[in-house]
Amino acid sequence: MPAFAVTPEQQDLRASVRRFLADRSPEAEVRRLSDTEQGFDPDVWKRMAGQLGLQGLGIPEEFGGAGAGHVELGIVLEEMGRALLCAPFLSTVGLAANLLLTSGDRAAQARYLPGIAEGGTVATVAVSAAGLPGAGVVARRTDDGWRLTGTEPYVLDGHVADLVLVPARTTAGVALFAVEREASGLGRTLLTTADRTRRQARLTFTDTPGAPLDGGLPAVERMLDLAAIALASEQAGGAARALEMSVGYAKTRVQFGRAIGSFQAVKHLCADLLLESESATSAARYAASAADEDAPDLPALASLVRFSCSDSFVKVAADTIQIHGGIGFTWEHPAHLYLRRARTSALLLGDPAFHRERYLRRTGV
Amino acid sequence: MSATDLRNEVSAWLAAEWDPARPTKEWLAAVVEAGWAAPRWPREWFGRGLSDELGHVVEEEFRNVGAPGTGQDRHNLYAATVLTFGGDELKRRLIGPMLRDEVSMCLLYSEPDAGSDLAAVRTRADRDGDRWIVNGQKVWTSSAATADYGMLVARTNWDVPKHRGITFFLFPMKQAGVEVRPLHQITDEAHFNEVFLTDAAVPDAHRLGDVDRGWGVLQTALAYERSVMGDRARAGRGTTGMAEMGDELVALARETGRIDDPVVRQDLARVAALRLGNGWNNQRAKAEVEQGSSSSVMSLGKLAMSRLLHESARVRTSLAGARAMLEGPDEPVGDEANFLAFNAYFTSIGGGTDQIQRTIIGERILGLPKEPEVDRDLPFSEVRRG
Numbered sequence: 161m162p163a164f165a166v167t168p169e170q171q172d173l174r175a176s177v178r179r180f181l182a183d184r185s186p187e188a189e190v191r192r193l194s195d196t197e198q199g200f201d202p203d204v205w206k207r208m209a210g211q212l213g214l215q216g217l218g219i220p221e222e223f224g225g226a227g228a229g230h231v232e233l234g235i236v237l238e239e240m241g242r243a244l245l246c247a248p249f250l251s252t253v254g255l256a257a258n259l260l261l262t263s264g265d266r267a268a269q270a271r272y273l274p275g276i277a278e279g280g281t282v283a284t285v286a287v288s289a290a291g292l293p294g295a296g297v298v299a300r301r302t303d304d305g306w307r308l309t310g311t312e313p314y315v316l317d318g319h320v321a322d323l324v325l326v327p328a329r330t331t332a333g334v335a336l337f338a339v340e341r342e343a344s345g346l347g348r349t350l351l352t353t354a355d356r357t358r359r360q361a362r363l364t365f366t367d368t369p370g371a372p373l374d375g376g377l378p379a380v381e382r383m384l385d386l387a388a389i390a391l392a393s394e395q396a397g398g399a400a401r402a403l404e405m406s407v408g409y410a411k412t413r414v415q416f417g418r419a420i421g422s423f424q425a426v427k428h429l430c431a432d433l434l435l436e437s438e439s440a441t442s443a444a445r446y447a448a449s450a451a452d453e454d455a456p457d458l459p460a461l462a463s464l465v466r467f468s469c470s471d472s473f474v475k476v477a478a479d480t481i482q483i484h485g486g487i488g489f490t491w492e493h494p495a496h497l498y499l500r501r502a503r504t505s506a507l508l509l510g511d512p513a514f515h516r517e518r519y520l521r522r523t524g525v
Numbered sequence: 526m527s528a529t530d531l532r533n534e535v536s537a538w539l540a541a542e543w544d545p546a547r548p549t550k551e552w553l554a555a556v557v558e559a560g561w562a563a564p565r566w567p568r569e570w571f572g573r574g575l576s577d578e579l580g581h582v583v584e585e586e587f588r589n590v591g592a593p594g595t596g597q598d599r600h601n602l603y604a605a606t607v608l609t610f611g612g613d614e615l616k617r618r619l620i621g622p623m624l625r626d627e628v629s630m631c632l633l634y635s636e637p638d639a640g641s642d643l644a645a646v647r648t649r650a651d652r653d654g655d656r657w658i659v660n661g662q663k664v665w666t667s668s669a670a671t672a673d674y675g676m677l678v679a680r681t682n683w684d685v686p687k688h689r690g691i692t693f694f695l696f697p698m699k700q701a702g703v704e705v706r707p708l709h710q711i712t713d714e715a716h717f718n719e720v721f722l723t724d725a726a727v728p729d730a731h732r733l734g735d736v737d738r739g740w741g742v743l744q745t746a747l748a749y750e751r752s753v754m755g756d757r758a759r760a761g762r763g764t765t766g767m768a769e770m771g772d773e774l775v776a777l778a779r780e781t782g783r784i785d786d787p788v789v790r791q792d793l794a795r796v797a798a799l800r801l802g803n804g805w806n807n808q809r810a811k812a813e814v815e816q817g818s819s820s821s822v823m824s825l826g827k828l829a830m831s832r833l834l835h836e837s838a839r840v841r842t843s844l845a846g847a848r849a850m851l852e853g854p855d856e857p858v859g860d861e862a863n864f865l866a867f868n869a870y871f872t873s874i875g876g877g878t879d880q881i882q883r884t885i886i887g888e889r890i891l892g893l894p895k896e897p898e899v900d901r902d903l904p905f906s907e908v909r910r911g
């Protein structure tokens with residue numbers, strides 16, 4: 161498939177996800193869930209899996225999924241980004257399911273992927289924006305199996321995850337471990353995130369038992385690239401929606417006897433934001449199709465979309481506040497929810513400056 | 526026809542015909558003869574009736590061997606405008622030479638009092654039997670000194686609002702009554718000119734579109750021009766070739782010993798993202814149009830190119846450092862930085878300024894309300910001049 165061609169099935173997928181989210185994740189729900197401890201609605205989570213098969217979309221059929229590609233996943237994430245869906249999807253699918261797949265550990269895949277696909281398991285990976293994978297946790301072999309000790313400061317949905325996959329340092333380098341919900345010595349502290357639609361927790365491990373998985377650092381790096389592309393799709397969707405809000409407001413808000421969108425200062429800003437938003441969409445979609453084709457330059461592309469889609473989303477969401485004037489400064493208006501999502505998502509999994517540098521290194525510069 | 530069959534046919538043809546040493550004119554003639562110059566056009570008009578997607582297959586094969594001449598259905602705005610709006614006799618006589626690059630062309634649009642506001646042109650064309658007599662002045666006309674023809678917008682009706690009294694002509698430049706005076710550009714070159722038209726003549730058969738309906742023709746011609754400007758830009762001084770815009774900034778950073786400077790590295794990555802992003806936007810626009818949906822991405826290209834050119838010129842200047850204080854052949858690094866910084870305005874002013882592009886995107890793509898236009902419905906003869 162050439163990049164950017166869209167099949168009828170993909171159009172249907174987008175339409176059905178959009179309908180579902182309009183129904184189940186309207187702004188009022190987003191706000192309600194933002195104020196709950198759990199941060200998402202388990203019933204909606206179940207329906208996402210049961211009605212639409214979203215969690216299992218990219219999981220192979222033998223493990224209960226649909227075996228679709230990153231392009232399809234990108235479509236779903238664009239829609240979730242538009243709706244600011246409150247759900248542990250990026251953590252469970254973008255991080256954990258991808259890591260199980262890149263690990264190549266068939267036993268672990270058979271054990272965990274079906275639960276993820278059917279919407280029973282919430283999972284995450286203990287990687288932080290702050291450091292390299294495995295920086296925070298040390299694993300030690302004992303007579304009684306592996307024990308993990310350390311802290312990961314910013315783990316996506318760490319407060320609710322049934323399964324935590326942990327990259328940890330061993331004497332032989334970074335290795336992967338699976339830690340289940342009730343494991344002893346696992347401490348979870350829910351953090352107050354600026355973006356309340358997406359939760360993070362500090363996880364502490366104190367002699368916590370972990371089951372070793374195949375696949376070391378390369379599996380984590382690969383997963384992070386795929387997650388970067390998933391996140392870029394979500395950012396592109398968020399940017400597109402924020403721009404729609406701006407344009408919609410510019411058409412209806414009247415000052416000086418004219419719609420403010422007829423003033424060039426506003427109109428031209430909107431045109432620039434369209435360039436940002438569409439460029440983010442094109443880049444995210446291109447990277448997703450490169451992931452499906454297993455393109456050799458995928459690592460470079462992943463870093464490129466991490467910084468470019470982050471920058472675009474922040475710009476669009478920030479100017480959306482400005483275009484809305486005073487109402488945009490109110491808690492009740494949704495504009496700030498997008499800016500919070502944009503600012504935070506720019507810092508997940510490495511910030512833009514980090515990824516600009518990394519992009520160059522990955523292209524051999 | 527399948528893409529594979531076509532690919533094979535084109536590459537076999539190129540294998541038999543293409544030779545970089547072949548004289549350009551002769552090569553172009555062969556390309557036109559074979560129907561590859563404008564493969565998306567109908568067979569009776571020099572083409573092969575291919576879909577847009579298959580047209581790209583042809584372009585790709587030509588690109589692979591470095592052969593010029595195809596894709597003119599997208600790039601040759603002159604031939605495309607004549608094909609769309611010209612009479613059969615004119616098309617038969619001129620499209621072939623245009624595709625073979627045997628006639629050179631210019632755009633007689635802008636005037637001293639009509640730049641962004643092109644509908645305000647005052648150059649007049651008055652009917653005289655089966656021809657028109659033209660009087661007035663054009664300005665910023667690139668390549669006017671060498672052109673055989675100019676695409677001319679002239680006023681043919683002064684008693685109706687400005688958009689409704691303009692007619693579009695393919696105007697012969699080589700005649701008494703046309704005086705071309707070169708203008709000295711900020712790049713120290715002289716590509717654009719003033720053109721004075723005094724009782725010059727153009728046959729009615731050279732009219733493109735109906736009398737007083739030239740504004741619509743102009744919109745089509747401008748769309749071609751802007752799409753070309755969104756796709757490509759001049760590579761550098763002393764070349765008319767188009768920029769590949771690959772990693773030349775990286776090469777320069779190495780050459781100037783700045784490749785490890787973290788500030789420079791951030792800039793290099795930013796420019797790379799702009800460059801690749803434009804390419805992906807263009808690819809996506811093509812795919813969306815091919816799939817029959819209108820594409821909002823299409824109209825962003827020129828603005829995006831302008832941003833990329835200005836930004837990469839800025840980075841180039843910072844890489845050149847103090848050397849950018851100098852110009853000329855003894856200081857090629859500084860010279861190129863200056864040239865590209867100045868020439869970037871070709872894209873942000875020519876063909877409609879960035880501001881005008883933003884207005885078009887805001888109004889036509891985003892559907893934002895138009896600004897009040899005081900002169901829109903007034904007869905042109907009553908409109909205020911600066």
Ligand SMILES: Cc1cc2nc3c(=O)[nH]c(=O)nc-3n(C[C@H](O)[C@H](O)[C@H](O)COP(=O)(O)OP(=O)(O)OC[C@H]3O[C@@H](n4cnc5c(N)ncnc54)[C@H](O)[C@@H]3O)c2cc1C
Pocket residue numbers: 424631632633634635636639640641642664665666667668717870871874875876877878879880881884
């Ligand atoms: C290198 C180069 C080559 C060119 N080649 C040709 C050619 O071959 N043929 C040809 O016909 N023309 C050519 N042009 C002319 C070009 O199309 C015009 O210069 C351009 O459209 C702007 O018109 P102007 O120069 O009169 O500037 P103005 O229209 O006077 O604009 C001056 C400033 O005002 C701004 N402005 C004007 N109107 C508005 C508005 N409504 N809203 C917001 N801002 C506005 C502009 O953006 C600009 O910043 C060329 C120009 C350049 C620079």
